[in-house]
Amino acid sequence: MLGIPSEKNFNNDALYQLSASFKEKQLVAYVEVIDSAKVPIIKLDHKESGISVDICCNNDSGLATGKIVRKFIRQYPAVRHLSMVLKIFLVTL
Numbered sequence: 001m002l003g004i005p006s007e008k009n010f011n012n013d014a015l016y017q018l019s020a021s022f023k024e025k026q027l028v029a030y031v032e033v034i035d036s037a038k039v040p041i042i043k044l045d046h047k048e049s050g051i052s053v054d055i056c057c058n059n060d061s062g063l064a065t066g067k068i069v070r071k072f073i074r075q076y077p078a079v080r081h082l083s084m085v086l087k088i089f090l091v092t093l
Helices: 007-024 060-074 078-090
Strands: 027-035 041-046 052-054
Touching: 007 027, 007 041, 007 052, 060 078
Parallel strands: none
Antiparallel strands: 027 041, 041 052
């Protein structure tokens, strides 16, 4: 009997397809799908820029966080610089 795929399986399939597409187009220096996490993600390093990126599907917490950060940066411009220092520090851990 065929069942309806769960949302988690659908999201994981989408992440694996996206990951394969990045590899095929040679856009990434590194790519990994972490499907066992509470919120499954693709971790990748963009080949040309070296920027590290995390991608998830059907999760809007990143959008909400972005709105909060933009609000704080408008209120306190130094937050932009502080957040960059924090990101650099966290990458080195």
